Amino acid sequence: MIEYLVPSNIDDRILRKAASLLAEGGLLALPSDTSWSLVCSSRSREGIARLRKLSGEREERRFTLLCSGISQFGEYCSLDNSRFRLIRRLSPGPYVFILRTLGGTEKALGLRRPELGVRIPGHPVAPALIGTLGLPLYSVTAKRSMTRAAPRAEPWAEPWAEPWAAPLALEEDLFEGGWELEAISSLDLILDPGEDQRRLFSTILDLSGDEVHLVRGGAGPWPA
Numbered sequence: 001m002i003e004y005l006v007p008s009n010i011d012d013r014i015l016r017k018a019a020s021l022l023a024e025g026g027l028l029a030l031p032s033d034t035s036w037s038l039v040c041s042s043r044s045r046e047g048i049a050r051l052r053k054l055s056g057e058r059e060e061r062r063f064t065l066l067c068s069g070i071s072q073f074g075e076y077c078s079l080d081n082s083r084f085r086l087i088r089r090l091s092p093g094p095y096v097f098i099l100r101t102l103g104g105t106e107k108a109l110g111l112r113r114p115e116l117g118v119r120i121p122g123h124p125v126a127p128a129l130i131g132t133l134g135l136p137l138y139s140v141t142a143k144r145s146m147t148r149a150a151p152r153a154e155p156w157a158e159p160w161a162e163p164w165a166a167p168l169a170l171e172e173d174l175f176e177g178g179w180e181l182e183a184i185s186s187l188d189l190i191l192d193p194g195e196d197q198r199r200l201f202s203t204i205l206d207l208s209g210d211e212v213h214l215v216r217g218g219a220g221p222w223p224a
Helices: 012-023 045-055 081-090 105-109 125-133 178-183
Strands: 002-004 028-031 036-041 064-066 095-100 115-119 137-141 189-192 203-206 213-216
Touching: 002 012, 002 178, 012 028, 012 036, 012 125, 012 189, 028 125, 028 178, 036 045, 036 125, 045 137, 081 095, 125 137, 178 189
Parallel strands: 002 189, 028 189, 064 115, 095 203
Antiparallel strands: 028 036, 036 137, 064 137, 095 115, 203 213
16 A cells, blocks of 8 residues: 655654554565665564565564664663764754663664664654654665566675675665555655655664764765
8 A cells, every 4th residue: 555645744644554553563665775674663573574584584684773863862772972972963864873772772672682763764754753752763775686576686686795784785775756566565655755765774873882983875975
């Protein structure tokens, strides 16, 4: 099901409908400032399980917590002044920040490591939905390889450069139009701004250690 919206003036009824689906364990597709994302509520165990099954990703490091502001990061991750200043300078935008998690976060999200990727998207749809739901969104990038008709990737097609790096996928594996995501099974709703999205990957910065480490270059320049 597709709901068309105007990003600069999103109908509250659409946001409430989407938030209700998420609260009940639903899966949604929405645009970001890089490409399309598949999301569920960060508080829904059913939604998280469904998202992982749908995406085919077995590694939780491929998932990102979408937040509407830095204050939400502090509920899940350890954030000191230097990291806060860096994130504030680069957000909202096409950056994922890897942070050390606080106690309870691993259990809540089913993580096996005390690390979590967090992001504040520059596109208005996700922050608006997070505000209506009152919770961050657990997300993964939507890829054509997740559709029923997509051929199964060969093992050599997805080498891992390092633990947090995403697969060496091509931008051609990403979606442009919202209608294309109807090929992905189990989606309960697609929030479509009615225009094609860019097919880009985010930049991933590891802030879990003493130094900032570039894990993957993407739409966001680094050094910035």
